[in-house]
Amino acid sequence: xxxxPMLWTIQNLxxxxxxxxxxxxxxxxxQGVEDVVIKELNKNWRSHAFDGYEVNWVDQNETVFCLxxxxxxxxQDQKLQVTSISWNATGSVVACSxxxxxxxDWSTEKSYVCTWNLDRRGLNPKRPDLVVDVPxxxxxxxxxxxxxxxIVGGLYSGEVLIWDTSRIEDPLIWRTGMTDDTHTDPVYQxxxxxxxxxxxxxxxxxxxxxxKILVWRTQRDGQLxxxxxxxxxxxxxxxxxxxxxRTRGETAVGVTSLSFSxxxxxxxxxxxxxxxxxxxxxxxxxxxxxxxxSSVPLKAPAEFxxxxxxxxxxxxxxxxxxRNLFLSGxxxxxxxxxxxxxxxxxxxxxxxxxxxxxxxxxxxxxLVFAAATGEGEVQLFDFGKSSQKPAVSVKQASAQTxxxxxxxxxxxxxxxxxxxxxxxxxxxxxSSDFIQQGPREMNHLEQLANEVTD
Amino acid sequence: MAEVEETLKRIQAHKGVIGxxxxxxxxxxxxxxxxxxxxxxxxxxxxxxxxxxxxxxxDIDPQNDLTFLRIRSKKHxxxxxxxxxxxxxxxxxxxx
Numbered sequence: 001x002x003x004x005p006m007l008w009t010i011q012n013l014x015x016x017x018x019x020x021x022x023x024x025x026x027x028x029x030x031q032g033v034e035d036v037v038i039k040e041l042n043k044n045w046r047s048h049a050f051d052g053y054e055v056n057w058v059d060q061n062e063t064v065f066c067l068x069x070x071x072x073x074x075x076q077d078q079k080l081q082v083t084s085i086s087w088n089a090t091g092s093v094v095a096c097s098x099x100x101x102x103x104x105d106w107s108t109e110k111s112y113v114c115t116w117n118l119d120r121r122g123l124n125p126k127r128p129d130l131v132v133d134v135p136x137x138x139x140x141x142x143x144x145x146x147x148x149x150x151i152v153g154g155l156y157s158g159e160v161l162i163w164d165t166s167r168i169e170d171p172l173i174w175r176t177g178m179t180d181d182t183h184t185d186p187v188y189q190x191x192x193x194x195x196x197x198x199x200x201x202x203x204x205x206x207x208x209x210x211x212k213i214l215v216w217r218t219q220r221d222g223q224l225x226x227x228x229x230x231x232x233x234x235x236x237x238x239x240x241x242x243x244x245x246r247t248r249g250e251t252a253v254g255v256t257s258l259s260f261s262x263x264x265x266x267x268x269x270x271x272x273x274x275x276x277x278x279x280x281x282x283x284x285x286x287x288x289x290x291x292x293x294s295s296v297p298l299k300a301p302a303e304f305x306x307x308x309x310x311x312x313x314x315x316x317x318x319x320x321x322x323r324n325l326f327l328s329g330x331x332x333x334x335x336x337x338x339x340x341x342x343x344x345x346x347x348x349x350x351x352x353x354x355x356x357x358x359x360x361x362x363x364x365x366x367l368v369f370a371a372a373t374g375e376g377e378v379q380l381f382d383f384g385k386s387s388q389k390p391a392v393s394v395k396q397a398s399a400q401t402x403x404x405x406x407x408x409x410x411x412x413x414x415x416x417x418x419x420x421x422x423x424x425x426x427x428x429x430x431s432s433d434f435i436q437q438g439p440r441e442m443n444h445l446e447q448l449a450n451e452v453t454d
Numbered sequence: 455m456a457e458v459e460e461t462l463k464r465i466q467a468h469k470g471v472i473g474x475x476x477x478x479x480x481x482x483x484x485x486x487x488x489x490x491x492x493x494x495x496x497x498x499x500x501x502x503x504x505x506x507x508x509x510x511x512x513d514i515d516p517q518n519d520l521t522f523l524r525i526r527s528k529k530h531x532x533x534x535x536x537x538x539x540x541x542x543x544x545x546x547x548x549x550x
Contacts, residue, residue: 021484023455026476027541030461033535035543036522041468044548050526253455 023370063431064380064394067415070125070425072098072114076090080111080137082403084418086151089141091121091411093129093165095151096425099137101357101404111137113153118415118427132171140189144202146408153205154187160206160216160224172217181226181294185210188256193264203227209254209273212298230280231288231298232272239305259316263323268301269379272311277328279304279340307343309334321366321442322449328389329356335371335381339452346451347387357404364413366445367436373402380419380434384444392431397422458485465544472530475543477501484540496532500543504536 036447071138080098087094095115114128137156140153144150149166159182162174176182193215195201204216204224214229234252235250254273261267264284280301288300311331326341333352336345354374362368367383368391376397379390397420409415414435416428464473466487475493481501482515508520517536523534535542 021478022539023458026484027458027461029537029540030476030542031459033537034461034465036541037533037535037544038468040522041465041471041522041544041546044531044546045469181523305545 002191054383059196059408060192064392064434065429066178066426067429068123068125068427070094070096070114070116070128070427071423072112072128072131073126074131075112075114075423076381078109078111080109080423081421082333082423082425083138083406084153085144085407085417085419085425086141087407087409087411087417088115088147088151089146091409091415093117093143093148094409094417094425094427095143095154095165096152096405096419097134097138097140097141097419098423099139099156101139101402102421105438109137113141113151113163114136115151129327130165130171132165134161137186139186141185142190142192142199144192145194148325150189152192154183154190154208156186156207158183158185158187158203158208158210160187160190160204162224162312167249171376174222174224176216177225181296183208183210183212183214189258191258191260205258207255207258209256209290211253211255211293213258213270213301214294226294226296228296229298229318230284230301232270232278232302233288233290233300236286236289236302237278237305238302245423254312255317256313259318259326261318261323262320262451263417267340269316269318269326269328271316271330273312275330275332276308277306277311277313277316277326277336278302281308289411305338305343306336306338307345309336311355314356317359317361317369319445320363321361321364322445324452325445325449326358327361327369329359329371331355333373335359335369337383337448339449344453346448347383349381349387351390352377352379355402357402358406358407360406362434363408363410364414364435367443368434370406370416372406372418374402375399376401376403376420378403378406378416378428380430383448384438384441394418394428396420397424398424462487465542468546470546470548472545472547473543474545476545477541479539496543496545500532501541502533504534504541508536 015308054246075098082096084097084100093115097113098111111134115130136223140154142152149164152162160176163171187206187208189203189207191206206214213233215227216224217227256269257271259269268280271277284299284301286300288298293324309330309332313328313330315329317327326338329335335349336343337347351371352373358372360370369381371379376399378394380392382391396418401420401421402448403420405419407417414430419425473488477483477497483493483497507523510517511520530547531545533544
């Protein structure tokens with residue numbers, strides 16, 4: 001309180017007529033109240049009477065509303081879909097990639113990566129702050145975890161590119177190019193990995209339906225080179241006796257999604273086209289078979305297989321609040337809540353009659369997750385409220401327009417971004433019950449996680 | 455005059471105090487540590503509220519009278535020490 005300017009004189013108050021002040025009377029008043037006021041100030045400073053006390057003035061059930069509807073005119077002209085979203089390190093900038101997720105064919109159609117700074121005054125929802133031209137559909141994006149302008153993208157062609165959004169002239173700074181190491185199928189997910197030895201260095205991870213998970217490092221000449229990698233092969237999947245499947249030889253297992261454990265950086269979960277999820281480790285030594293033609297030998301990372309969905313798994317998400325819990329979602333419209341300790345899911349929920357394209361745990365509410373459905377909805381699920389139906393169902397688009405991707409803003413957790421097949425990127429503001437952790441929420445989560453029967 | 459300023463400085467210096475305002479019987483601010491527009495707003499609104507609070511107390515029991523008013527909001531606490539001639543308003547952001 002010592003930083004306030006002290007304006008003690010009447011003249012500073014712009015009064016229409018000066019109020020005469022009886023100083024003797026004023027002093028007498030102040031001397032009379034000083035003690036009681038100071039006593040109350042001190043008591044207040046030390047008091048815990050109001051700790052955790054909250055008042056709800058507003059009915060909070062469904063005040064989820066759309067803050068922005070963002071689109072890119074070039075992408076709209078080509079009728080492209082939003083394929084991926086990423087928030088930057090500061091939480092002010094949202095980026096999305098455009099492409100197609102419903103085409104079965106290879107596509108050389110050019111596409112775009114666009115960014116908007118939502119905290120800027122001149123925000124134009126129909127004109128992104130930055131539009132980057134890309135020669136092939138971009139399937140996935142990830143902003144750097146601490147450098148707000150670096151963003152990596154994975155392409156339909158199998159390439160991985162890194163852009164610096166602060167460079168208006170030519171933002172592309174690193175690329176894998178098309179080498180023997182490059183993925184031979186679309187890249188469905190990219191991530192930044194902190195180098196365990198040098199914490200300010202980051203490597204890039206890419207995941208593809210060619211069955212490979214590759215780790216790249218940046219080189220001075222703008223080239224991304226392969227450091228290490230993993231390959232998933234059907235005969236190396238560690239099925240438990242209960243789930244033994246007929247192996248079809250050395251078939252590659254198409255990986256569609258990956259999520260690292262928030263508690264153990266060597267543990268990750270992957271979702272595959274075969275309809276199941278796998279617990280993997282970066283600390284494996286087993287070589288993958290067959291020996292592929294890549295410059296670095298690839299390893300077989302799978303340690304445990306979970307029981308399958310009724311169709312390909314498109315998304316997996318590890319809980320930020322419990323080391324054993326993760327979610328998986330897929331084309332069967334079901335979400336599975338899994339514990340890493342057993343093959344059968346703890347809970348299986350049907351959220352959609354069509355596909356589920358993305359599931360994400362809330363970064364602040366341990367019992368909450370969001371799911372993007374093929375029926376144009378973003379569903380917010382709260383295990384604390386119901387284990388049967390969503391707490392809130394947000395209609396993003398028509399029932400024929402799928403929502404493909406959702407991302408929570410970790411710096412501003414009331415914001416949830418969702419991209420759909422009509423090319424719209426919508427920023428939803430969540431009601432306050434989705435932002436603050438409830439008093440016994442962690443206990444409830446522990447209980448859920450302990451329902452392991454194996 | 456100096457003693458008035460000293461007293462107000464002592465109050466303003468307490469932990470968490472954001473602002474201190476003295477208002478006269480007509481609701482006009484005569485001392486403040488905040489900017490003009492904020493001061494005028496607080497003075498007018500709290501003068502009215504204090505009068506209402508006082509009449510509430512006296513309507514319930516004519517032998518009783520208002521001695522102190524505290525308003526707790528999400529962001530801070532407003533304290534009003536009332537008197538026949540003046541009001542002292544102190545705004546504090548208490549330690550959470």
